[in-house]
Each structure stands twice: as C-alpha cells, then as structure tokens.
Amino acid sequence: MSGTFVGMPAFPKAAHEAVGNTTLRANLRHATHTIRDKRAKAVAELDDWALLREAGKQIKDHTLRHLDTYLVQLEETVTAAGGTVHWAADADEANRIVTHLVKETGECEVVKVKSMATQEIGLNEALEEAGIAAYETDLAELIVQLGHDRPSHILVPAIHRNRGEIRDIFTKEMGEWGRPAPEGLTDTPAELAEAARLHLREKFLRAKVGISGANFMVAETGTLVVVESEGNGRMCLTLPETLISVVGIEKIIPTWRDLEVFLQTLPRSSTAERMNPYTSMWTGTTDTDGPRAFHLVLIDNGRTDTLADEVGRQALRCIRCSACLNVCPVYERAGGHAYGSVYPGPIGAILSPQLRGTASEIDASLPYASSLCGACYEVCPVAIDIPEVLVHLRERVVQGGPATRQGNRVVLKPAKGHAAERAAMRAAGWAFVHPGALRAGQRMASRTRRFHPRTLPGPGRAWSATRDLPQVPAEPFRDWWQRTHGKKESGK
Amino acid sequence: MRVALFLTCVNDTLYPDTGRAVVNLLTRLGVDIDFPMGQTCCGQAHYNTGYRHEAEPLARKFSDVFGEYDAIVTPSGSCGAMVRELYPRMGERARAEGRGDGLAAALAPVVPKTYELTEFLVDVLGVTDVGAYYPHTVTYHPTCHGLRSLGLGDRPYQLLMAVKGLDLKELPGAQECCGFGGTFAVKNSDVSAAMGEDKVRNAGSTGADVLCAADNSCLMHLGGTMSRLHTAMRPVHIAEILASTEEEPLS
Numbered sequence: 001m002s003g004t005f006v007g008m009p010a011f012p013k014a015a016h017e018a019v020g021n022t023t024l025r026a027n028l029r030h031a032t033h034t035i036r037d038k039r040a041k042a043v044a045e046l047d048d049w050a051l052l053r054e055a056g057k058q059i060k061d062h063t064l065r066h067l068d069t070y071l072v073q074l075e076e077t078v079t080a081a082g083g084t085v086h087w088a089a090d091a092d093e094a095n096r097i098v099t100h101l102v103k104e105t106g107e108c109e110v111v112k113v114k115s116m117a118t119q120e121i122g123l124n125e126a127l128e129e130a131g132i133a134a135y136e137t138d139l140a141e142l143i144v145q146l147g148h149d150r151p152s153h154i155l156v157p158a159i160h161r162n163r164g165e166i167r168d169i170f171t172k173e174m175g176e177w178g179r180p181a182p183e184g185l186t187d188t189p190a191e192l193a194e195a196a197r198l199h200l201r202e203k204f205l206r207a208k209v210g211i212s213g214a215n216f217m218v219a220e221t222g223t224l225v226v227v228e229s230e231g232n233g234r235m236c237l238t239l240p241e242t243l244i245s246v247v248g249i250e251k252i253i254p255t256w257r258d259l260e261v262f263l264q265t266l267p268r269s270s271t272a273e274r275m276n277p278y279t280s281m282w283t284g285t286t287d288t289d290g291p292r293a294f295h296l297v298l299i300d301n302g303r304t305d306t307l308a309d310e311v312g313r314q315a316l317r318c319i320r321c322s323a324c325l326n327v328c329p330v331y332e333r334a335g336g337h338a339y340g341s342v343y344p345g346p347i348g349a350i351l352s353p354q355l356r357g358t359a360s361e362i363d364a365s366l367p368y369a370s371s372l373c374g375a376c377y378e379v380c381p382v383a384i385d386i387p388e389v390l391v392h393l394r395e396r397v398v399q400g401g402p403a404t405r406q407g408n409r410v411v412l413k414p415a416k417g418h419a420a421e422r423a424a425m426r427a428a429g430w431a432f433v434h435p436g437a438l439r440a441g442q443r444m445a446s447r448t449r450r451f452h453p454r455t456l457p458g459p460g461r462a463w464s465a466t467r468d469l470p471q472v473p474a475e476p477f478r479d480w481w482q483r484t485h486g487k488k489e490s491g492k
Numbered sequence: 493m494r495v496a497l498f499l500t501c502v503n504d505t506l507y508p509d510t511g512r513a514v515v516n517l518l519t520r521l522g523v524d525i526d527f528p529m530g531q532t533c534c535g536q537a538h539y540n541t542g543y544r545h546e547a548e549p550l551a552r553k554f555s556d557v558f559g560e561y562d563a564i565v566t567p568s569g570s571c572g573a574m575v576r577e578l579y580p581r582m583g584e585r586a587r588a589e590g591r592g593d594g595l596a597a598a599l600a601p602v603v604p605k606t607y608e609l610t611e612f613l614v615d616v617l618g619v620t621d622v623g624a625y626y627p628h629t630v631t632y633h634p635t636c637h638g639l640r641s642l643g644l645g646d647r648p649y650q651l652l653m654a655v656k657g658l659d660l661k662e663l664p665g666a667q668e669c670c671g672f673g674g675t676f677a678v679k680n681s682d683v684s685a686a687m688g689e690d691k692v693r694n695a696g697s698t699g700a701d702v703l704c705a706a707d708n709s710c711l712m713h714l715g716g717t718m719s720r721l722h723t724a725m726r727p728v729h730i731a732e733i734l735a736s737t738e739e740e741p742l743s
C-alpha cells in the first residue's frame with residue numbers, strides 16, 4: 001500500500017490526540033450520528049433487506065471463489081470493447097503503468113474521480129514526482145487536497161472538517177491551484193459549493209486525461225460502474241480524451257443481474273439514499289462519444305494474499321459503503337487518521353493488516369482498535385463479520401502462524417511486545433483448568449483486600465487513570481456456596 | 493430438569509452478590525440450581541485477545557463440567573455468547589486446521605443448553621413477572637453481546653417492567669457500546685474511557701438512580717467511571733434487581 005502512511009504511530013497513540021481534540025470529536029459525532037440515523041431509516045424501508053444482504057454476500061463469495069475465471073473474462077470483454085487491460089501486482093507497478101500512460105499522451109495534468117484504489121497506491125504522489133499534476137474533483141477530496149490533508153472517511157473524506165474550516169481552506173488555497181475563491185466567501189453550503197463548482201469547471205474543460213476507480217466491473221460485458229452524488233465524476237469520465245481506471249481485482253461481479261443487488265444496498269448504506277444521483281457506466285470506447293482511449297489497470301496489491309486466508313478473505317466482499325465507519329464508536333472518537341491508512345474505521349482495521357501485513361507498529365495495533373461491539377457487522381450490506389476477522393488477526397499478531405505474503409506461504413513469528421501478555425494468558429489458562437489454583441488466588445485476594453488500592457501503578461494505570469477498581473469481596477461466591485449448599489455439591 | 497449455574501470467573505471472584513441473587517431468584521421460582529465446583533472460565537478473554545489455542549482447554553473443561561446438565565444458566569451476556577456463538581466456531585477452526593472433529597464434538601453438547609439469565613427466565617421458564625420488588629428509578633443498558641450476539645431483544649425490559657415499584661427510564665443511545673471490550677479497556681484506554689464517560693453521561697441524563705445491565709464486566713467499567721466522576725448513580729446487575737422482594741429487598 002501507499003508509502004504515505006509509513007511510520008505512523010500505533011493506533012492508541014494516534015487516537016489519544018484525537019480523543020483530546022474536542023472540535024474534531026464534535027465534528028465527527030455530529031456527522032456520523034446524522035448519517036447513521038438516516039441509514040437506519042433508508043434500510044428499514046426495504047422488507048427484503050436481509051435477503052439483499054445475503055444475496056450480496058453470496059454473489060461476492062461466488063465471484064471471489066472463481067476470481068481467476070472472471071478476471072480473464074473481464075479482460076476479454078474490455079478488450080473486445082476497445083479498451084486495454086493492464087495488470088499490476090503492487091502499488092509501484094500500478095503507479096509506473098499509469099505514469100507511463102499519462103506521459104504517452106504528452107499531458108502534464110489529469111483530473112481525478114474520487115477513488116480509494118488510487119489513494120491506496122499513492123498515485124497522486126507518484127504522478128507529482130513525474131511532474132504530472134493530479135486534480136481531485138470530488139468536493140470532499142478537493143477540500144482534503146487543498147488543505148494538504150489526508151482523507152479521514154471513505155465516503156466523506158473531509159468529515160473531520162466543519163464549514164468554517166472549509167471556507168478558510170478555499171480562500172487560502174484555491175488561487176494556488178487554479179481559479180481563486182470568490183471575494184468575501186462565507187461558510188454557507190451553497191456558497192462553498194459554488195466556489196468549488198467554478199474552480200473545478202475550469203479543470204474539467206481543460207483536462208485531456210481523466211483517472212478514475214470503479215465501484216463495480218461487470219465481467220460479462222466489460223462494463224465499469226461509478227456511483228456518485230455530485231456529477232463531477234461523470235464530467236471526468238466523459239470529457240477527457242483518455243480515461244484510465246485503476247481498480248482492485250475484487251471489484252468484479254459476474255453479470256448485470258448481480259449489479260441490481262448492489263445498486264440497492266450501496267446507496268442506502270452509504271448516503272442513506274434510495275438511489276444515488278449519478279450512476280455512470282461505460283464499456284470500452286465508443287466512436288462518437290466520450291474518451292477515445294480507455295485503459296483499465298487492475299491492481300492486486302495484497303488482495304490475492306488476503307484471498308488465501310480462509311477467515312480474512314471476507315474483507316474482500318467490501319463495497320466501500322462506509323456504513324461500518326458511521327456506526328463505529330471507536331471511529332467516532334479516534335477519527336479516521338488514527339487508522340494510518342486510506343481505509344479507516346472497522347473495515348480499515350481488518351483490511352490494512354491484510355493488504356500490508358502485520359509487521360509495522362500501526363498494522364499490528366489495528367486489530368485491537370475495537371471493543372468488538374459488533375455494530376459494524378450488523379450494518380454491513382455484505383455481512384462481513386468484522387469482529388471475527390479482528391480476533392483472527394489478533395491471533396496472527398500474538399501467535400504468528402501461517403499466512404500468505406506476496407503469493408508465498410509463510411509462517412509468521414509472533415509480534416514483539418506481547419511476551420508478558422502471552423505469559424499471563426498461559427498462566428491464567430493453567431489456573432483456570434485447575435480450579436484449586438483459582439480458588440487459592442481468590443482467597444488470597446479476599447484476605448488481602450483491605451490493602452488493595454483503587455488505582456494501579458505501571459501498566460495498570462491504563463485502567464485506573466479514569467476508572468476506579470471494584471472492591472474485592474470478603475469471600476468469593478464459591479466459598480459462600482460451599483458453606484451454604486456444600487452437601488449437594490456435584491463433585492466435579 | 494437439572495440446571496447448572498455458570499457464574500463466570502469474574503462474578504465468582506468479584507461479584508458474588510450477583511451469584512447469590514441468581515440462586516435466590518431461581519430457587520424462588522422453583523428451580524433446583526446447582527453450582528458445579530469444577531467451573532472456572534469460559535475462555536472468552538483468551539479467545540478475544542487472540543489466544544484461541546489457549547482458550548481450547550478451557551472450553552473443553554467447560555464442556556466436561558457442564559455437559560451432564562439439562563440447562564446451563566449464566567448471568568453474563570458475553571460469556572453466554574462465548575459458548576453459544578464462539579464454541580462452534582472454535583470447533584470449526586480446529587477442523588479447518590486439520591485437527592479433526594474432536595473439539596467440535598466435545599463442545600457441541602453444551603452449546604444449545606447454555607442460556608443467558610433473562611433468556612432462561614422468559615424462554616425456558618416462561619415468566620416475565622418474577623415477583624420482584626425494587627422501588628427505584630432504573631435505566632437499562634443492553635450490552636453488546638446480549639444485544640447483537642445473543643439477540644436478547646426486549647426480554648430484559650419485559651422482566652424489569654414487571655418489577656413492582658420500578659420506574660424504568662429509556663436510555664438515550666442505548667445500543668452504543670459502553671467501551672469495555674475486555675482488553676480493549678486497557679489497550680485503547682483513551683477511547684474506552686471516552687466511550688464509558690459518554691455512556692455514563694447518557695445514563696445520568698435519564699435521572700435514574702440505578703444503571704442496570706445483564707453483564708458485570710460492562711458494569712465494572714461503567715461503575716468505575718461513575719465512581720471516578722462522582723455521579724450519584726450506581727451500577728446494579730439485573731439479577732440483583734429481579735431477586736429483590738418486599739420481604740427481602742436488595743440493600
């Protein structure tokens with residue numbers, strides 16, 4: 001994945017700052033709660049939601065099981081429709097391919113449709129190094145780009161910004177990139193949108209190359225689908241002469257019939273709309289309309305490694321609706337940046353450590369960035385059991401074990417820094433299979449209870465900095481039971 | 493019917509009152525309840541922290557100790573969910589790792605017989621009015637495992653609403669996690685504490701003097717937060733409220 005996030009601190013450290021930032025917390029709380037409630041209403045309208053969810057899950061599982069077949073079919077159909085397919089094993093290869101394609105056109109600027117995949121591979125940075133300017137055209141992405149910031153949400157990348165902050169960014173930065181913001185810009189949504197519209201219109205009309213991702217790729221016809229709200233995506237997809245789409249290999253679905261399911265579940269889950277305002281679909285090139293050249297760059301970048309893992313592979317069903325972010329109490333308080341990846345929130349916590357591996361500090365800490373409350377699983381429109389995968393990845397972090405990296409089966413070593421915990425877990429495990437030992441421990445705790453502090457030193461401070469400890473009772477339950485019901489003890 | 497109390501290691505060690513409450517309540521309802529002394533821990537903390545292999549002997553032990561009973565009752569949503577939801581998964585994982593059906597077969601008998609307390613009362617005994625008396629204002633926090641893993645639904649509310657003298661207040665944001673999450677409380681203590689404080693604040697806004705839940709782990713976290721924030725509210729396990737009667741009120 002992208003080098004942008006290299007050296008990120010572990011999740012708890014990054015979250016610590018966000019929790020203390022009251023503006024950020026208020027922005028996030030307001031935004032996530034609003035969309036969360038709307039989503040619940042939009043979903044409740046459909047009697048067959050549970051069936052749609054199950055259908056979405058099964059379509060994706062089927063496709064992933066036969067991914068090889070469908071990818072080859074897609075390559076054939078895209079090629080037959082006049083497109084060119086490129087295969088990229090990792091981020092570097094994808095960036096090289098795209099940079100080369102842009103250079104071939106002789107252009108030094110491109111307009112971009114909001115795309116997670118290009119952020120994942122750090123395409124903008126790679127293009128910049130090659131002297132090519134990439135302009136984000138999604139309103140929220142524009143805010144992020146102008147603010148020299150990072151996205152903090154899949155769907156609403158600038159969710160961490162309020163209107164006042166956006167006005168300041170526009171006023172200060174737009175002139176550096178193109179048409180400046182109008183004089184005396186206020187923070188009303190209509191004025192902010194108009195400023196963005198004027199700024200972007202200039203870019204659309206000038207650009208010769210557009211770069212996009214895709215929400216879906218239909219194998220049977222080679223059709224790509226982009227679902228959006230603003231219409232800026234459609235401008236990028238239709239106005240330039242060359243269109244380059246960078247898409248993860250898991251975005252494929254076999255047929256148009258399958259698309260029907262996701263076009264119902266995606267908008268309701270993401271923006272709480274019955275249908276999104278713009279659904280753009282294109283199949284290769286057409287003689288009299290749209291781009292003259294179409295390139296599809298298919299990226300793996302850790303996906304086949306993820307696919308090899310029986311428990312973890314369900315993360316590849318994700319349709320990036322962001323419903324799991326919006327219901328997540330941890331995301332709401334820690335913010336998107338703490339996840340150290342373009343994929344924040346619950347899905348990021350299971351996707352990043354699989355795409356990138358668990359070697360770095362941030363990736364090894366992500367599986368713990370959850371209280372396992374299960375709210376994400378409940379809302380996920382493709383039924384990804386995120387808590388299950390989190391626990392599975394915790395196991396990989398603390399115990400190591402078999403995994404696939406760059407296509408090779410490897411046996412991972414347990415991560416460093418868990419030795420004390422591992423020893424404690426083993427000791428507790430031993431005591432728990434020997435009830436006598438447990439009882440001795442309980443009695444000791446009861447006998448010394450007068451001396452127990454209500455706060456703890458050392459690592460225990462993590463608990464007692466904000467919470468008092470419970471008082472140890474005079475006798476554990478089992479002693480009371482023995483005293484009062486001892487005779488009918490079952491003997492076990 | 494031979495009924496066993498699976499109290500859980502946390503309750504046994506730290507919250508014996510909850511255990512006594514379950515015994516009194518079920519005895520009052522005519523259930524002959526036993527506490528098998530061999531019981532310890534279901535392995536949930538091990539499993540959820542990533543020590544699945546260390547949790548396996550604990551699960552086997554659980555099955556040994558409780559296998560002979562007709563029903564296993566636990567006053568903990570999360571430990572109940574461990575047995576019902578995760579024991580079958582542990583068996584499947586062992587099978588997928590090429591270790592055969594042994595674990596799955598060993599754990600299978602206890603899975604359908606394990607009930608969280610409010611499920612046992614409403615579904616097995618078929619009672620919602622347990623004859624309790626508790627003259628206090630109460631708000632109920634449905635803990636995540638009870639809510640989402642076990643699907644306890646309105647069972648706890650039905651039981652609480654039938655308690656004489658009890659004034660039940662709706663908790664705003666009830667379905668949101670309290671922030672305990674086992675090791676999460678320590679590994680991500682800042683976020684955990686922020687979640688706990690929000691839950692306590694929401695509970696406080698109801699004007700209730702008691703915050704009730706069906707899981708003492710969450711109540712330990714919330715109670716510790718309340719005592720640090722010096723709120724007047726106190727945490728009480730649902731078993732203790734249901735056990736309380738006019739003759740023997742909960743002190």
Ligand code: SF4
Nearest residue numbers: 318319321322324380
């Ligand atoms: S994991 Fe599920 S809920 Fe989260 S973004 Fe992906 S599809 Fe949506």
